[in-house]
Amino acid sequence: MDISVFFAAIFLLGSLFTPSISDPVQDKRALLDFVENLPHGRYLNWNSDSPVCQNWTGVTCNSDHTRIIAVRLPGVRLNGQIPPNTISRLSALQILSLRSNGLTGPFPWDFSQLKTLTLLYLQFNNFSGPLPSDFSVWKNLSVLDVSFNAFNGNIPSSISDLTQLTSLNLAQNSFSGKIPDLKLPNLKQLNLANNNLTGTVPESLRRFPNSSFSGNQNLSFLDGSSPPHSPVNPNSPSPLSTSRKTRKLAQSAILGIIVGGCAVIFVISAILLLVCWSKRRDKNGVSGKLQKGERSPEKVGAGRDEENNRIVFFEGCRYAFDLEDLLRASAEVLGKGTFGTAYKAVLEDGTTVVVKRLKEVGVGKREFEQQMEMVGRIRHENVVEMRAYYYSKDEKLMVYDYYSQGSVFSLLHGKRGEHRTPLDWDTRLRIAVGTARGIARIHTENAGKLIHGNIKSSNIFLNAQHYGCVSDLGLTTLMNTTIPLSRTHGYRAPEVIDTRKSSQPSDVYSFGVLLLELLTGKSPLDALGGKEVVHLVRWVQSIVREEWTAEVFDIELMRYPNIEEEMVEMLQIAMACVVRMPEQRPKIEEVVKMIEEVRRVETGNRTSSEAESSGQTPPVQASD
Secondary structure: OOHHHHHHHHHHHHHHHOOOOOOOHHHHHHHHHHHHOOOEOOOOOOOOOOOHHHHOOOEEEOOOOOOEEEEEOOOOOEEEOOOOOOHHHOOOOOEEEOOOOEEEEOOOHHHHHOOOOOEEEOOOOEEEEOOOOOOOOOOOOOEEEOOOOEEEEOOOHHHHHOOOOOEEEOOOOEEEEEOOOOOOOOOOEEEOOOOEEEEEOOHHHOOOOHHHHOOOOEEEOOOOOOOOOOOOOOOOOOOOOHHHHHHHHHHHHHHHHHHHHHHHHHHHHHHHHHHHHHHHHHHHOOOOOOOOOOOOOOOOOOOOOOOOOOOEEOOOOOOOOOHHHHHHOEEEEEEEOOOEEEEEEEOOOOOEEEEEEEOOEOOOHHHHHHHHHHHHOOOOOOEOOEEEEEEOOOOEEEEEEOOOOOOHHHHHHOOOOOOOOOOOHHHHHHHHHHHHHHHHHHHHHHHHOOOOOOOOHHHEEEOOOOOEEEOOOOOHHHEOOOOOHHHOOOOOOOOOOOHHHOOHHHHHHHHHHHHHHHHHOOEOOEOOOOOOOOOHHHHHHHHHHOOOHHHHOOHHHOOOOOOHHHHHHHHHHHHHHOOOOHHHOOOHHHHHHHHHHHOOOOOOOOOHHHHHHHOOOOOOOOOO
16 A cells, blocks of 8 residues: 555545544534523623633533533523524533523423433422423433422322432422322432322332422322421421432541540540649649638639639639539530541530640730630620630640531531431521621720631531531630631631731631632632532632622522512621721721611511411422
């Protein structure tokens, strides 16, 4: 073979097997026809001159860019009926999300052409009329969510043909008649609540909880009992996709191993500490343990003999124990924070307290006590009271009440999975306003010179009324060295280089990050999960710049109706708090007023009927 012919053949084969980088022309035209014929309130960067697979917002193509396989347009204010023969021309489409818009009209009849669909999200729109009678065309469909619309008529029995279906949500519509016997072997999540269904729940669906059928007045189980007629508690568990649940289960197992290891280490350390303490007492002739007949520790202003180093209790504290009691207590590591390790200690009399063991304290006894006295004087319903402290050359301890619900961090990010109880919007509002009020109280102490210095969700707890309560304050000035920036990066204001020189404006910045955390459900240190660590503030700013505000909010909040305006207002407050220039940030007192105005009746203290109407049955919702 001639060498030139050989290379020509190689070139021809290479060109045949080189992936095309050109646009899927027909799919692109279909989307342009869709958006050009449907009013929308937000800018979409869709135009014929830009490559659809690289630049178009909400569009995903397959690996060789020959077909569009996903379209996600939640919350872009699409209004009116979906133009026929537009979306339906995307014959390779697998994922379609048009949730949280203003779409009207019947279920699009031409969607029957989308035979490759696996995920379909149409919730929170104004669709009406019956569903298609024949669902057998969508053999691959695994998630169907049409909740919070105005669909009516009977639930089609052909849904039984969706053998791959794992999540079905028809809640908050006007479906009537009997529930068909849906024999769906892979169905994991079901929500038919708040419709007009009658008859009895078929045997094939009785494995699902009563909450899946609540709000249907004339529906009953085989034994004659009726599902609850009131809306399901908005705190009901949030169903998640199987992959996410598996990942969280693995993380839980790892966390269990870590916590167990920490507990073992703590027990060993406590034994060694007790032995060392005993030797020190024998050497110095000092007894740290109360003998029989000796009076119990006294309150503020007493028991401060330099030799004894007794625990100092603040006025009004109901506790009475000494260091030996703490050393004998069963202990559990709650977590390692910026300033030290926190332990849950259960004393012999059953009293449970939190003991914080400080590290790297760089001040002497007098300065330490002065700071503790100032912090201990603060009495406010949104500030966690410090009950006692202990100072010696080798140990610095702080004692607090124990909050059984855990921190806001654990409530927001922990135990994600099938049995998770998510934080509803009312609770998040209470956390925000309570925390802001607590910080405002802190900022008034010491002639307005006191700062918190370490505001983050792991230092926020819930009081009895479920309002935010601030803990771990006023410790930055006591530290020997500045806190490593890697441990405060997510919450740290950009001007703070030395954490010992934090300021009240930097507290406001950290509080703004906390607000973003409540709104997005994302951690400030790992906003997008996986290996990609993204700064939460920068991520939110980039989303807002693109006018895709709806994509910012935690998917767990999408189940609650009529809160979009409040969430947007809270987002605006958060963005004001995290501006780069500290002098441009509002004072915390101003922030409190702004949050209180988001809901003008004491944030969360609405009437029970109002609260129920805003927390109606949460839809079964997988990730889209």
